[in-house]
Amino acid sequence: MTPTAMPTTEYKKLRSLNKRNEIAITPWLFLAPGVLFFLFYVIFPIFQSFDVSLYQWDGLGEARYVGLANYQELVNDRAFEISLWNNLKWLVLYLLAIPAGLFIALFLNQTVTGIRLYKSLFFFPFVISQIVVGLVFSWFYDPTFGLLNVMLGWVGLGPINVLGDPQTVTYGIIAAGLWPQTAYCMILYLTGLNAVDPEQIEAGRLDGAKGARMLWYIILPQLKPATFIAFVVTIIGALRSFDLISIMTNGGPFGSSRVLSFYMFEKALSEYGFRMGYGAAIAVVLFLIMLVFIAYFLWSMFQEERGR
Amino acid sequence: MFPTPVENTSPAWRLTYQSLLPLALLMWLAPLLAVALFSVKPEAEFVSGGYWDLPSYFAGFENYGRVFFESDMPRYMLNSVLITVPTVVGCVILSTMTGFALGIYRFRANIWIFFMFVAGNFVPFQILMVPVRDITLDMGLYNTKTGLVLFHIAFQTGFCTLFMRNFIRALPFELIEAARVEGIAEWRIFWYIVLPLMKPAIAAMSVLIFTFIWNDYFWAVVLTQGAESQPVTAGITSFNAQYRAAYHLMSAGSIVAALPPVAMFFMMQRHFIAGLTLGAVK
Numbered sequence: 001m002t003p004t005a006m007p008t009t010e011y012k013k014l015r016s017l018n019k020r021n022e023i024a025i026t027p028w029l030f031l032a033p034g035v036l037f038f039l040f041y042v043i044f045p046i047f048q049s050f051d052v053s054l055y056q057w058d059g060l061g062e063a064r065y066v067g068l069a070n071y072q073e074l075v076n077d078r079a080f081e082i083s084l085w086n087n088l089k090w091l092v093l094y095l096l097a098i099p100a101g102l103f104i105a106l107f108l109n110q111t112v113t114g115i116r117l118y119k120s121l122f123f124f125p126f127v128i129s130q131i132v133v134g135l136v137f138s139w140f141y142d143p144t145f146g147l148l149n150v151m152l153g154w155v156g157l158g159p160i161n162v163l164g165d166p167q168t169v170t171y172g173i174i175a176a177g178l179w180p181q182t183a184y185c186m187i188l189y190l191t192g193l194n195a196v197d198p199e200q201i202e203a204g205r206l207d208g209a210k211g212a213r214m215l216w217y218i219i220l221p222q223l224k225p226a227t228f229i230a231f232v233v234t235i236i237g238a239l240r241s242f243d244l245i246s247i248m249t250n251g252g253p254f255g256s257s258r259v260l261s262f263y264m265f266e267k268a269l270s271e272y273g274f275r276m277g278y279g280a281a282i283a284v285v286l287f288l289i290m291l292v293f294i295a296y297f298l299w300s301m302f303q304e305e306r307g308r
Numbered sequence: 309m310f311p312t313p314v315e316n317t318s319p320a321w322r323l324t325y326q327s328l329l330p331l332a333l334l335m336w337l338a339p340l341l342a343v344a345l346f347s348v349k350p351e352a353e354f355v356s357g358g359y360w361d362l363p364s365y366f367a368g369f370e371n372y373g374r375v376f377f378e379s380d381m382p383r384y385m386l387n388s389v390l391i392t393v394p395t396v397v398g399c400v401i402l403s404t405m406t407g408f409a410l411g412i413y414r415f416r417a418n419i420w421i422f423f424m425f426v427a428g429n430f431v432p433f434q435i436l437m438v439p440v441r442d443i444t445l446d447m448g449l450y451n452t453k454t455g456l457v458l459f460h461i462a463f464q465t466g467f468c469t470l471f472m473r474n475f476i477r478a479l480p481f482e483l484i485e486a487a488r489v490e491g492i493a494e495w496r497i498f499w500y501i502v503l504p505l506m507k508p509a510i511a512a513m514s515v516l517i518f519t520f521i522w523n524d525y526f527w528a529v530v531l532t533q534g535a536e537s538q539p540v541t542a543g544i545t546s547f548n549a550q551y552r553a554a555y556h557l558m559s560a561g562s563i564v565a566a567l568p569p570v571a572m573f574f575m576m577q578r579h580f581i582a583g584l585t586l587g588a589v590k
Contacts, residue, residue, distance in 0.1 A: 136342075294427050
């Protein structure tokens with residue numbers, strides 16, 4: 001008999017204790033690189049931006065503490081006001097991508113030959129970078145040779161300069177943005193429609209539901225997860241609009257197509273001198289608007305997590 | 309199936325649908341087709357103002373040839389590859405680990421760390437711009453591909469963690485329990501059991517991140533300048549400035565810049581769509 005041999009129960013207990021410690025420590029080891037990286041590049045900068053917004057700073061020299069002066073200046077800044085209004089237009093009109101995407105998805109939800117290729121080609125605009133979408137659309141709108149005016153000419157309407165007119169420019173850019181966004185919503189709904197329960201549709205048909213009533217009472221409730229994601233990505237997309245504005249009009253004419261994200265960039269990094277503090281203040285306002293939506297998304301996700 | 313399959317409807321509607329389909333597609337892609345047409349038209353036709361005449365001959369080779377051999381476009385494309393590929397690799401490494409930790413283990417902070425990733429993923433870029441530009445400058449990485457890659461990896465980790473964690477949650481947990489009973493170390497469970505099962509999720513996520521990063525413009529202009537490190541999205545604006553009013557070249561350039569994600573999409577379509585729906589719509 002070897003005196004060092006442990007009784008088996010003791011050994012098991014020790015081993016399970018080790019295992020429990022291991023299970024407690026492992027997630028933190030796995031999380032560490034990702035979390036640290038994320039904190040460093042994403043979470044801390046948010047707070048730093050709040051801090052910077054209280055300073056007057058050109059990005060190079062000494063920053064001077066000015067308290068809330070940047071925010072006070074925002075209140076009387078006409079350009080800020082225009083940007084804010086344009087953001088609102090983006091938010092509201094961008095949501096059109098959801099019904100438009102649903103419409104195309106319903107149109108394409110068939111099984112005829114070649115439909116797969118049609119679906120991918122309809123989805124095409126989303127895969128292309130917004131920069132190229134912007135270029136494509138600024139040529140589309142071009143008053144001298146753009147396809148839009150060629151088509152308007154067919155029905156006898158005069159050339160219009162969509163991007164040159166402060167009244168229409170924002171709508172023109174939003175229309176360009178709706179193109180890829182509609183494609184995104186379409187694909188979400190197509191996947192959703194695939195999962196709709198055929199028995200419920202049959203039952204609905206037996207009860208005499210057709211067309212719009214069927215869509216509203218039977219299909220849409222089952223598409224709720226798709227609608228939620230479409231809503232999330234569309235809101236985020238609307239508030240992130242920057243590329244299109246930058247490439248199509250650069251904020252013009254006369255700053256009439258700026259939104260907060262673009263105006264912030266312009267203030268902080270423009271050739272007229274860097275105003276990091278003021279830019280940060282604009283970014284904080286944009287962040288607070290977004291925060292309302294983020295809170296709502298997280299809350300919805302939290303409800304769902306608990307429901308599981 | 310909703311709407312009613314056309315096979316089960318009247319022949320008239322079936323015919324209408326079949327003819328409506330290509331027409332609708334043509335209208336949907338019209339702006340893009342116009343650019344494709346421009347890119348194969350000879351230069352002379354733009355000078356003479358015949359924008360919409362059919363090309364007198366196919367000038368695709370000379371237009372695309374000039375984009376590839378006489379401009380900085382190949383540089384920008386290479387930069388884009390050198391930015392995009394390391395980002396995808398980095399994101400996969402970090403997020404398989406974070407996704408594993410948040411998907412498998414139950415601990416108090418779990419949901420809060422998860423929400424931190426999700427919320428961070430949604431913030432507007434502008435709130436990060438000034439500090440991130442500053443950090444990058446301080447590390448001496450301004451105007452380098454590395455600087456851009458590091459930030460992209462960190463930011464995309466938010467989305468990727470969400471993605472991976474949801475995928476791992478859907479795996480059968482009994483597998484892990486069985487492995488634990490066998491006394492297999494936790495890191496081995498990750499490496500030999502969970503990771504092989506995550507292959508489809510990794511594929512889906514990689515295509516998606518590839519597209520996101522390839523198409524990024526904002527961070528490219530904030531963190532880089534000049535042909536030595538700018539990706540193609542930012543490069544195309546200088547390309548266009550160089551060839552102002554040369555629509556045949558600008559069109560060809562745009563198509564070249566747009567092509568890699570499009571090719572990626574067509575090759576990996578199934579994965580791509582699975583990724584876009586975030587696994588929430590099955």
